[in-house]
Every structure is written in C-alpha cells, then in structure tokens.
Amino acid sequence: MKWQRKDILAIEDMSVEEIRHILHTAKVMKEILMRPIKKLPTLKGKSVVNLFYEASTRTRTSFEMAAKVLGADTTSIAVAQSSVSKGESLYDTAKTIQAMRADVVILRHPSSGSAKFLADILDPAVINAGDGQHAHPTQALLDIFTMQENLGKLEGKNVVIVGDVLHSRVARSNAWCLQKMGVNVTFAGPPTLVPVEMEGLGVKITHDLDSALPGADIVMALRLQLERQKSGLFPSLREYSHLYGLTTERLKKTGKQSIVLHPGPMNRGVEISDDVANSVDALIERQVTNGVAIRMALIYLLIGGSSNVVA
Amino acid sequence: MEGTIKSKILDADGIRRAVTRIAHEIVEKNKGTDKLVLVGIRRRGVPLAERIQKYIEEFEGVKVPLGILDITLYRDDLSTIDIHPVVHETDIPVSIEGKAVILIDDVLYTGRTARAALDATMDIGRPERIQLAVLVDRGHRELPIRADYVGKNLPTSRREVVAVRLKEVDGEEDILLLERDDINIK
Amino acid sequence: MWWLKDVWVIDPSQKISASRDVLVKGGQVLEISSSLTEKEVLEKAQGESLETINGKGKFLFPGLIDVHTHLREPGQEDKEDILSGSRAAVRGGFTTIMAMANTQPPIDNRALIEFVCRQGERAGYAHVLPIGTVTKGMLGSELVEMADMKEGGAVAFSDDGKNIQNSEVMRLALEYAKLTGFPIISHCEDKDLAGEGLMRRGVASGRMGLRGIPASAESVIVARDLILAEETGGKLHLAHISTTESVELIRKAKARGVDVTAEVNPHHLIFCDEEIGITDTALKVNPPLGSRGDREALIEGLRDGTIDMIATDHAPHTQAEKARPFAEAPFGIASLETALSAVWQYLVLPGRLSLDRVIEAWSDTPAQRFGLPGGSLKPGTLADMVLFDPDFSEVIESAKLVSKARNTPFLEKTMQGFPVMVWVEGRLVQRDRTVI
Numbered sequence: 001m002k003w004q005r006k007d008i009l010a011i012e013d014m015s016v017e018e019i020r021h022i023l024h025t026a027k028v029m030k031e032i033l034m035r036p037i038k039k040l041p042t043l044k045g046k047s048v049v050n051l052f053y054e055a056s057t058r059t060r061t062s063f064e065m066a067a068k069v070l071g072a073d074t075t076s077i078a079v080a081q082s083s084v085s086k087g088e089s090l091y092d093t094a095k096t097i098q099a100m101r102a103d104v105v106i107l108r109h110p111s112s113g114s115a116k117f118l119a120d121i122l123d124p125a126v127i128n129a130g131d132g133q134h135a136h137p138t139q140a141l142l143d144i145f146t147m148q149e150n151l152g153k154l155e156g157k158n159v160v161i162v163g164d165v166l167h168s169r170v171a172r173s174n175a176w177c178l179q180k181m182g183v184n185v186t187f188a189g190p191p192t193l194v195p196v197e198m199e200g201l202g203v204k205i206t207h208d209l210d211s212a213l214p215g216a217d218i219v220m221a222l223r224l225q226l227e228r229q230k231s232g233l234f235p236s237l238r239e240y241s242h243l244y245g246l247t248t249e250r251l252k253k254t255g256k257q258s259i260v261l262h263p264g265p266m267n268r269g270v271e272i273s274d275d276v277a278n279s280v281d282a283l284i285e286r287q288v289t290n291g292v293a294i295r296m297a298l299i300y301l302l303i304g305g306s307s308n309v310v311a
Numbered sequence: 312m313e314g315t316i317k318s319k320i321l322d323a324d325g326i327r328r329a330v331t332r333i334a335h336e337i338v339e340k341n342k343g344t345d346k347l348v349l350v351g352i353r354r355r356g357v358p359l360a361e362r363i364q365k366y367i368e369e370f371e372g373v374k375v376p377l378g379i380l381d382i383t384l385y386r387d388d389l390s391t392i393d394i395h396p397v398v399h400e401t402d403i404p405v406s407i408e409g410k411a412v413i414l415i416d417d418v419l420y421t422g423r424t425a426r427a428a429l430d431a432t433m434d435i436g437r438p439e440r441i442q443l444a445v446l447v448d449r450g451h452r453e454l455p456i457r458a459d460y461v462g463k464n465l466p467t468s469r470r471e472v473v474a475v476r477l478k479e480v481d482g483e484e485d486i487l488l489l490e491r492d493d494i495n496i497k
Numbered sequence: 498m499w500w501l502k503d504v505w506v507i508d509p510s511q512k513i514s515a516s517r518d519v520l521v522k523g524g525q526v527l528e529i530s531s532s533l534t535e536k537e538v539l540e541k542a543q544g545e546s547l548e549t550i551n552g553k554g555k556f557l558f559p560g561l562i563d564v565h566t567h568l569r570e571p572g573q574e575d576k577e578d579i580l581s582g583s584r585a586a587v588r589g590g591f592t593t594i595m596a597m598a599n600t601q602p603p604i605d606n607r608a609l610i611e612f613v614c615r616q617g618e619r620a621g622y623a624h625v626l627p628i629g630t631v632t633k634g635m636l637g638s639e640l641v642e643m644a645d646m647k648e649g650g651a652v653a654f655s656d657d658g659k660n661i662q663n664s665e666v667m668r669l670a671l672e673y674a675k676l677t678g679f680p681i682i683s684h685c686e687d688k689d690l691a692g693e694g695l696m697r698r699g700v701a702s703g704r705m706g707l708r709g710i711p712a713s714a715e716s717v718i719v720a721r722d723l724i725l726a727e728e729t730g731g732k733l734h735l736a737h738i739s740t741t742e743s744v745e746l747i748r749k750a751k752a753r754g755v756d757v758t759a760e761v762n763p764h765h766l767i768f769c770d771e772e773i774g775i776t777d778t779a780l781k782v783n784p785p786l787g788s789r790g791d792r793e794a795l796i797e798g799l800r801d802g803t804i805d806m807i808a809t810d811h812a813p814h815t816q817a818e819k820a821r822p823f824a825e826a827p828f829g830i831a832s833l834e835t836a837l838s839a840v841w842q843y844l845v846l847p848g849r850l851s852l853d854r855v856i857e858a859w860s861d862t863p864a865q866r867f868g869l870p871g872g873s874l875k876p877g878t879l880a881d882m883v884l885f886d887p888d889f890s891e892v893i894e895s896a897k898l899v900s901k902a903r904n905t906p907f908l909e910k911t912m913q914g915f916p917v918m919v920w921v922e923g924r925l926v927q928r929d930r931t932v933i
Contacts, residue, residue: 027400028400028401031400031402032401032434035434036434036435036436037433037434037435040384040385041384041385041430043389070384300398304389305389
C-alpha cells in the first residue's frame with residue numbers, strides 16, 4: 001500500500017490496511033533490534049523532537065531509542081507543567097519547533113485533542129504519545145503486536161479491558177485497534193468508571209467482571225488512579241480490588257491460558273494481584289522491544305521517504 | 312516493462328547455464344562448501360540464491376544455508392525517491408560470524424545496492440569474507456565495487472534497461488535489453 | 498424621510514406579516530400602509546429629502562433585541578468593547594442589546610451601570626442596556642443595590658457565567674427583585690455536576706475522552722429556580738436553555754402559572770454534540786451543545802412558546818485564547834454578526850421555524866418581558882428596524898467582521914440571508930453590510 005498519512009494521532013481514523021502495514025513494518029524493525037549492531041543509516045540527518053508535557057520515562061525512552069536506531073537525531077523538550085498558560089505554551093512551542101525544522105514531533109500532553117491541535121499547526125509529522133484521555137495509538141499498536149505474536153490470528157478472539165475506562169486513553173485506543181482487527185472487546189468495571197456512553201465505541205460493557213471472563217483470550221488491567229477515590233468514583237481500594245482485581249483464582253474463569261497485559265505502572269494488590277503481576281512482568285521485556293519496534297515503524301513510515309515530507 | 316525491447320540477451324537455458332556456472336565457481340573459489348552462506352538480495356536475488364543452493368546440493372550433496380536480505384533501510388536515496396518503499400523482512404537463519412557470505416543479486420549497475428547490502432550484512436555480523444554474485448553486470452559503476460561472480464557481462468548505455476525476468480517472480484524466464492521510451496532520463 | 502416600497506413587513510407586535518409600504522420620518526415610523534402613491538408620499542415629506550428603497554423580495558422587521566450579550570467592557574477590552582460590540586450588533590441586525598454583567602469588575606453597582614450606559618451612548622450604534630449582577634462581586638452571597646441600579650439604568654439582574662449555588666440567595670434575589678419589577682436572569686448550572694466538564698456528557702464525549710457535563714447539571718437548577726419562582730412569586734428568566742428536561746420543566750411550570758420566561762441560543766438550535774471535533778474550540782460553549790434530541794426539543798419548545806426568546810449569548814474571545822487544545826480554550830461563541838443569518842439558513846429556510854416566530858422571539862417578546870423600547874414598528878415608535886435580504890450571501894471572513902472576536906463556527910463559511918440595512922431611531926447605521 002502507499003503510505004499517505006502525515007501524522008499518527010489516533011487509531012480511530014486508521015484503516016485496517018494501515019494497521020496491518022504498520023504491524024508488518026514493525027516486524028521487520030524487531031528483527032533489526034535483535035541484531036548485534038542496532039543502528040541503521042536510514043534516517044541519517046533527520047531530527048526527531050520529543051515534546052513531553054507529562055512525565056513518562058518509558059514512553060519517551062522508547063521513542064528516543066526508536067529514532068536513534070533508525071539513525072535520526074533526537075532532542076527532548078521536557079516542559080514543566082504550568083496550569084495557567086499550558087495552551088499558550090503549546091502554541092508557542094509549536095512555532096519554535098517549526099523554526100527548528102524538526103522532521104517528527106512526538107507529543108505527550110494532558111489535554112485530549114492536543115496532538116491534532118499540534119498537527120494542524122505544524123508541517124513536520126506528529127506522533128501522539130498520549131493526549132489527555134483521548135488516545136494513545138502507539139500503546140495500542142504495541143499491545144496488538146504482542147497479542148499477535150502470542151496468539152497469531154486475532155480475528156474472533158476475545159479481549160476484556162478492566163478498570164477505569166472512562167479516563168483511559170489506552171482503553172480507547174485499544175478498543176478501536178482491536179475491533180478493527182476483528183477482536184471482540186468488553187469493558188468491565190464499576191458503572192462510575194465504565195459508564196453506559198462508552199458503548200459508543202462499539203464495545204460491550206459490563207459491571208460484572210466474572211461474567212465477562214469465560215472465553216477471554218486476553219485480559220488487560222488498567223492502572224487505577226488512586227485520586228479517583230477522592231472524587232467519589234469508587235468507595236475504597238478494598239472493594240475495587242474485591243470486585244475487579246485480577247487474581248490467579250479469578251483468571252481461571254476464562255477457561256483458557258489467557259494472557260494478561262497492563263500498560264503499567266501497576267498498583268500491585270489493587271487492580272492486579274502480586275502473582276498475576278509477575279506474569280505481566282514476564283512479558284515486559286518483550287513489550288519494551290515491541291514498543292521500540294512499533295515506534296521505529298511509525299517514524300520510518302512517516303519520514304522514511306520523501307513523499308511525506310512537506311516542503 | 313519500461314521501454315521498447317531491443318534484444319533478448321539470454322533465454323531460460325542461458326540463464327540456467329550461467330547460474331550453474333556461478334554455483335560451480337562459488338564452490339571452487341571457496342574451496343568447498345564449509346563456510347558458505349548464500350544471501351539473496353530482495354527481490355530477484357532471492358530465487359537466484361535458491362537456485363544456486365539447489366545446484367550446489369546437486370553436485371556437492373550439501374545444503375548450504377540460505378538467507379534473505381532486504382536493503383530498503385540502507386538505501387542512500389530514501390529522501391529523494393518519491394514512492395515510499397515498503398520494507399520487508401531480512402531473514403538469515405544462521406550466524407554469519409566467520410562465514411563466507413555470498414551476496415546474490417540479479418543486476419549489478421551503479422553498485423549502490425551492493426553497498427547497502429554490504430552495510431546491512433556487516434550490521435548483522437562479522438563474516439570472514441563477503442563476495443558478490445550477479446547474473447548480469449551492465450557497467451556504469453558509481454562506487455568502487457565489483458562482482459566476484461558474473462553470469463553475463465553486458466555493456467549498455469544508460470538509456471537502456473536490463474530486465475531480468477525469473478519464473479518465480481515474473482512468470483517468464485529471460486533477460487531482455489530495452490530502450491527507454493522517455494528520452495529525458497539522465 | 499425614508500419610503501420603503503413593497504417590502505414584506507413582519508411586525509408581531511401589530512400582527513402584521515404582509516407586503517406594505519413603510520414611511521419613516523423624524524426618527525419615527527410614520528405610517529405602514531398597503532399602498533402609497535408618490536404624490537401622497539411627497540405630501541407627507543413636507544419638503545424633507547426623500548430616499549426611496551425598493552423592498553420587493555426583502556423583509557422589514559423591528560430591530561432585533563438581544564437579551565444576552567457579553568461586551569467585555571470594562572476589563573477585557575482585548576476580547577471586545579462596547580463600541581466594537583455595538584457595531585457588531587447593528588451589522589447583525591440588532592438595535593438593542595442587553596450587556597451581561599460578568600465583566601471585570603462585574604457590574605454590581607450604580608456607577609458601573611451608568612458607565613455601561615454612557616459607553617453605549619458614546620458608541621452610538623445599538624442601544625446598550627446594562628444588566629446588573631445579582632450579588633456583589635458575583636460571589637453568590639450578598640445582594641446588590643437593585644433599586645439604585647434600576648435608577649441608574651439597569652434592565653435586569655444576572656450573575657450569568659456563574660450559577661447562584663446557594664438556593665437561599667437565589668430565593669432572596671427573586672423576592673427582592675420584586676422591588677424593581679425586573680426578572681432575575683438565571684444561568685442554570687450545578688457546579689458539582691458540571692465539574693471540570695468540557696462538553697455535553699454522552700457518546701461523543703466518551704469517544705473523544707473529553708470530560709463530560711451531564712444534562713442534569715442544567716436541569717436540576719432549572720427545577721430549583723422554577724420552584725423558587727413559584728414559591729416567591731418572583732420573576733424568573735432562564736438563560737440559554739439547552740436540555741430536553743429543562744424545556745419540559747418550563748412547560749409544566751408555565752402551565753401552573755409561574756412567572757417565567759426562557760431563552761435559547763441559535764447554536765443550540767443548529768448544532769449538536771456529535772458535530773464537535775476534538776479541536777473545534779469554536780463549538781466549545783457553555784451550556785454545552787446537547788444531543789440531537791435536545792435540539793429537537795428546543796426547536797419544538799420555541800415553536801410552541803415554552804421558550805419565549807432567542808438570544809445570542811455573544812461571547813467574544815481572542816484568537817489566542819481559542820487557539821488552544823480543547824480543554825484549555827474558553828467557552829463561548831461570538832455570534833452577533835452571524836446569528837440571524839444562521840437562524841435563517843438552518844432553521845427558517847428548511848421550514849423548521851417560521852420567520853414570523855423568529856422575529857417575535859427576538860423583538861416583541863424581549864421588549865415586553867424586560868420593558869424595553871423597540872421591538873415594534875407601530876407608527877409613532879422610534880424607527881429601530883432591519884431590512885433583511887434573504888438572498889444576500891456572504892463568506893464569513895475575518896476581514897469583514899467588526900467584532901473584535903473571531904470565535905465563530907461559521908468562519909470561512911458561506912452564509913445566506915443577511916440584514917442589508919439597519920436603522921437605529923431612524924438613522925441608517927448599516928448599509929450593504931457595512932457599518933456606517
């Protein structure tokens with residue numbers, strides 16, 4: 001297929017063909033990551049700017065490594081959070097980056113839609129590394145890449161995403177990505193965190209995790225932001241954990257050797273028990289490699305040829 | 312095809328003879344098959360490498376390891392070509408550490424593909440030596456590169472195109488010399 | 498003297514909707530007649546110079562009265578000021594605008610009321626009538642000096658922009674305002690339910706991960722205020738109604754005889770939440786755009802009289818403020834210059850509302866409710882009027898707008914149906930879309 005996209009902002013507007021193409025390219029990139037010399041001349045002279053308005057060592061490092069393996073130069077701009085003039089500084093920073101003639105800008109920002117906002121202003125490609133509660137496309141792509149490695153063909157498989165779906169960009173992007181690839185997705189959690197309007201994403205929703213587990217090939221636990229308790233969204237960690245915490249015992253209900261994923265960092269003993277967390281840890285090395293491979297693929301696809309570079 | 316056919320350089324039999332000869336020369340020059348690793352450069356280098364592997368197996372009784380190399384990410388013209396090249400997998404199933412790697416391609420022209428293949432190979436490991444086998448050498452080198460094994464030396468002009476067609480890829484089996492229709496090509 | 502010939506006159510105050518000739522002299526409507534000869538007109542001119550306008554194919558109606566505009570002066574003149582806002586008003590067909598009190602500082606005393614009146618007169622375009630706050634500093638606790646502010650020129654009281662959260666304060670306001678005979682204009686929004694919300698809570702907010710404001714954030718306060726108005730017998734006007742539940746509550750309260758009126762903004766009649774894109778800060782407005790169902794309920798409510806008026810809620814902001822990620826941009830749409838055209842194009846042309854109803858809801862009814870001059874073309878009244886050309890089309894361009902603000906969802910869009918002549922007290926202030 002001919003790649004025509006300037007930016008990677010959300011999975012929602014991507015075609016199945018594009019997703020397949022990204023996953024295929026990531027597979028090639030992963031092979032390169034396994035080589036003794038992990039350095040390509042591909043993007044020599046190109047520059048990648050990491051613009052992070054939220055702290056995230058893992059995602060930022062992953063993008064940096066991806067850019068470096070491809071031979072690009074990377075610059076990180078860590079922006080201190082100022083609650084009053086966030087928006088102004090994003091617009092102003094965008095203008096500065098434009099002047100720096102960057103080729104790709106990786107943005108992590110606490111406002112939903114900020115990635116599209118930036119992409120609309122900038123000539124360089126923009127990759128959304130998480131915008132508010134809206135989208136986290138690279139996380140969804142790396143999750144599905146890992147799932148594919150483990151399960152092969154994903155069509156018809158069942159995925160249950162458990163937890164604070166309402167506030168989760170990971171849940172939204174995964175729901176779009178998985179459903180486009182023919183996976184059945186169920187959101188599970190308390191009604192305050194999995195409200196009925198989330199059905200608008202096309203997923204099934206349930207408040208009874210145990211009834212959703214039978215047949216689940218993959219169970220993904222979301223990180224529970226502890227401050228949600230103070231907002232009254234759930235009464236206590238104890239009750240949450242009792243109803244929605246993933247334990248070995250509970251996971252038996254899938255009736256399968258299900259894979260457990262978690263976007264991290266995990267609250268052990270809250271959304272996930274210690275022993276289940278260990279099984280997630282076992283996958284982490286692979287998830288990290290897959291994350292770099294996906295991000296290499298995206299950077300390559302966006303600026304690897306001349307056709308996508310805006311003059 | 313991008314041009315008018317001027318002449319047929321080799322037919323199927325001609326190709327078979329040329330590839331068989333290359334297979335013999337590889338074994339002879341490397342004094343056996345011990346260290347050999349055949350690596351086909353995508354795309355037409357791959358079926359050629361498979362054929363060489365088969366011929367060597369026929370006359371030496373040894374199945375030499377075979378790999379596939381995709382050089383897209385090593386091209387030096389990525390930022391100037393218009394069509395976004397699709398990358399494919401590189402798959403070399405054995406370690407090339409200390410081995411004799413034979414890079415195999417259909418046509419040697421400017422030498423830029425061979426240069427990219429050398430870089431890619433050396434990122435994968437440190438072979439004892441690397442050699443280059445091509446079905447056609449049409450001249451016009453832009454880099455100090457030459458082939459160790461050549462099926463057919465073919466002097467050409469830059470306006471001409473050498474089209475290698477292989478059964479596995481193209482459904483046909485021959486080598487054609489074409490004249491480009493558009494005069495303005497450099 | 499002006500002679501508008503063969504123009505379709507819509508004047509709900511006189512129940513006129515017919516082709517007429519209209520004469521304007523000395524700043525007043527002189528006569529509305531089914532046919533006049535040149536001889537008759539010249540006689541009436543008594544030597545005064547006469548300009549004759551062929552009104553065929555056009556509408557003439559009373560200058561519109563907007564009961565809800567934010568002019569930002571004093572304090573935020575980078576967004577708008579009384580001069581630019583009142584110029585925008587006449588360009589859009591409004592000859593009277595009620596200026597909301599949530600300026601910086603808020604209009605909470607007579608001196609500030611008089612300042613706004615004075616600035617409006619200085620500007621000399623639309624009549625600018627100030628709304629005072631309900632509480633001092635708009636802090637929601639102590640009532641302002643309502644009687645004194647009435648003396649100074651206030652026409653209503655509102656803490657618009659903020660809801661009066663304390664129900665006892667709201668009850669006292671409804672009681673005390675009886676002294677003035679003015680309604681309390683209520684901005685219905687439960688602070689806790691609205692939270693940090695950015696758009697209406699629903700499928701669209703869930704899909705985009707934009708924090709939602711439930712419809713109940715408005716409706717529960719509408720219910721509260723209706724109960725308080727009923728209990729006190731006070732006058733209540735509900736600003737920018739946007740939910741199905743609110744319409745239903747108002748309908749029932751009116752049936753019980755509660756002294757309530759309600760307004761709706763054009764954008765709530767035209768757009769809905771599904772149409773908001775994640776960077777469309779031009780559609781970020783408070784109350785937020787509702788569902789398709791809400792839009793239908795609002796149109797129906799306006800049709801059957803449950804909703805009495807249309808009001809713009811003109812809320813100008815600078816381009817820099819709106820050029821931010823959705824969460825960080827301020828709420829509001831600047832609409833004085835496009836509101837009438839938008840209602841014409843999206844509601845009247847498709848047959849959803851009659852032009853007669855629109856004009857009634859935007860002129861006669863507001864004049865009646867707030868006791869304002871204007872809103873009528875009765876002979877002897879001041880000639881505040883609009884000549885509307887239904888076929889005039891225009892691209893909404895930054896360079897043409899006279900408001901300081903550009904935060905309109907219609908920017909760069911072609912719209913049809915505009916006021917092409919506007920008079921304030923018989924003086925022509927806008928001709929061919931240019932403010933004079």
